[in-house]
Amino acid sequence: MTHYDYIFAGGGCSAYSLVYYLTQSSLNSKSILIIDPQGSSFPSKTWCYWSESPLPIHPPTPLVYWDQLILRKGEEKSVIQLKDLKYYHIQANHFFENLQVQFEKYPNIHFSEESVESCNPIGDQFEISTCKGEKYTCDYLFDSRIEESQWSGKEILKQQFMGWKIITDTPSFDPKSVTWMDFIPSESNQFSFGYILPYDTKSALVEFTCYSAEDISYDWLESRLKEYLANHLKGISYTKFFEEKGKIPMSTRSPKESSHPRWINLGTRAGWSRPSTGFTFQFIQEYCQELVRELEFSGITSPKKLPQRHYFYDNILLNIVIKWPGYLQKVFTNLFTSNSPDSILRFLQAKTGFLEEISILSKVRFYPFLKSLWHYEKH
Numbered sequence: 001m002t003h004y005d006y007i008f009a010g011g012g013c014s015a016y017s018l019v020y021y022l023t024q025s026s027l028n029s030k031s032i033l034i035i036d037p038q039g040s041s042f043p044s045k046t047w048c049y050w051s052e053s054p055l056p057i058h059p060p061t062p063l064v065y066w067d068q069l070i071l072r073k074g075e076e077k078s079v080i081q082l083k084d085l086k087y088y089h090i091q092a093n094h095f096f097e098n099l100q101v102q103f104e105k106y107p108n109i110h111f112s113e114e115s116v117e118s119c120n121p122i123g124d125q126f127e128i129s130t131c132k133g134e135k136y137t138c139d140y141l142f143d144s145r146i147e148e149s150q151w152s153g154k155e156i157l158k159q160q161f162m163g164w165k166i167i168t169d170t171p172s173f174d175p176k177s178v179t180w181m182d183f184i185p186s187e188s189n190q191f192s193f194g195y196i197l198p199y200d201t202k203s204a205l206v207e208f209t210c211y212s213a214e215d216i217s218y219d220w221l222e223s224r225l226k227e228y229l230a231n232h233l234k235g236i237s238y239t240k241f242f243e244e245k246g247k248i249p250m251s252t253r254s255p256k257e258s259s260h261p262r263w264i265n266l267g268t269r270a271g272w273s274r275p276s277t278g279f280t281f282q283f284i285q286e287y288c289q290e291l292v293r294e295l296e297f298s299g300i301t302s303p304k305k306l307p308q309r310h311y312f313y314d315n316i317l318l319n320i321v322i323k324w325p326g327y328l329q330k331v332f333t334n335l336f337t338s339n340s341p342d343s344i345l346r347f348l349q350a351k352t353g354f355l356e357e358i359s360i361l362s363k364v365r366f367y368p369f370l371k372s373l374w375h376y377e378k379h
């Protein structure tokens with residue numbers, strides 16, 4: 001049975017990110033095994049994040065970014081001009097391929113293309129069994145396995161979406177601006193919006209997103225996406241060349257804590273998605289760097305969480321999502337237009353101080369927030 005210092009159960013975004021920060025640290029000679037059934041067939045999904053400059057982990061492919069976001073409802077449109085921040089785009093397969101080339105320089109980093117079946121603490125170590133009947137042991141186990149069954153069927157609000165990359169016959173997109181939220185009126189008590197990342201005038205990633213605690217089938221999301229495309233493109237024909245879809249939990253409730261201090265959950269499994277937005281990528285980067293610092297310093301890690309007051313803010317917003325989704329267009333538009341957009345994005349990234357948050361909240365229209373506070377609940 002081979003022994004490793006660190007085993008990664010799951011080799012997705014958070015695992016590769018943590019291994020990258022380990023290679024940049026004094027721990028770069030630790031023996032590492034990454035176990036994931038996907039092997040090198042990396043997903044080509046799309047991740048976006050905002051920052052003043054690209055993060056060091058950003059792959060060196062031609063940079064794609066925007067500095068204008070649009071919030072829209074029908075003909076009503078708010079153009080949000082970012083000042084110092086940019087909205088960066090990463091294609092996941094470029095991210096993985098770039099890191100894999102970097103990891104090849106480290107003979108102590110190993111990969112195994114299989115699924116983890118069980119992980120058990122035995123004495124001072126963990127024993128990992130895989131679907132191929134292999135067994136490994138390790139001192140630290142980093143677990144980022146996610147299965148939608150962890151939250152599907154449960155009363156947890158989820159961001160559920162389907163997106164297509166398409167090419168149109170005639171120019172149909174404004175490549176300068178991302179349509180962040182194109183609010184779609186709904187008769188049911190669901191909040192849905194379109195999201196458009198334009199690559200040029202004729203190609204874009206177009207997504208249909210719905211916030212709902214109920215499980216929504218991908219067939220239904222596909223039919224709504226087609227409807228959204230038909231309305232948006234007004235009869236212009238298009239060819240789809242890529243599809244992505246997902247369900248991201250939007251909950252301020254702590255995920256199941258791991259039962260052992262050296263069994264460390266990462267990424268979505270660890271609850272690192274911002275509950276009110278589903279954005280996760282940048283929290284993964286920040287928290288993985290903190291984990292490496294703790295491992296270097298004492299070997300003892302602490303759970304990574306947003307400052308507590310941000311869960312309170314998120315509950316206020318999630319309460320509105322669940323109980324009065326009709327207010328959301330005004331709430332989001334008001335947040336961005338009554339404050340500097342950069343400060344709202346920094347707020348969503350939990351990078352604001354308390355006084356700045358008071359200043360932001362003092363400028364928004366109070367009614368939906370007060371109503372939500374009055375009916376406060378944890379979600």
Ligand SMILES: Cc1cc2nc3c(=O)[nH]c(=O)nc-3n(C[C@H](O)[C@H](O)[C@H](O)COP(=O)(O)OP(=O)(O)OC[C@H]3O[C@@H](n4cnc5c(N)ncnc54)[C@H](O)[C@@H]3O)c2cc1C
Nearest residue numbers: 010012013014036047048115116145246267268279280281
């Ligand atoms: C389509 C999509 C788009 C997204 N876009 C954004 C975005 O624009 N911005 C943003 O901030 N966030 C975004 N997110 C959320 C989040 O950033 C990503 O989901 C990110 O990949 C989460 O990283 P992770 O490591 O937690 O999970 P993943 O990257 O999904 O990695 C989990 C890994 O575990 C593996 N695994 C599962 N079961 C087993 C098992 N039994 N044994 C071994 N391995 C196993 C899987 O194969 C997978 O590789 C998006 C999510 C999705 C699904």
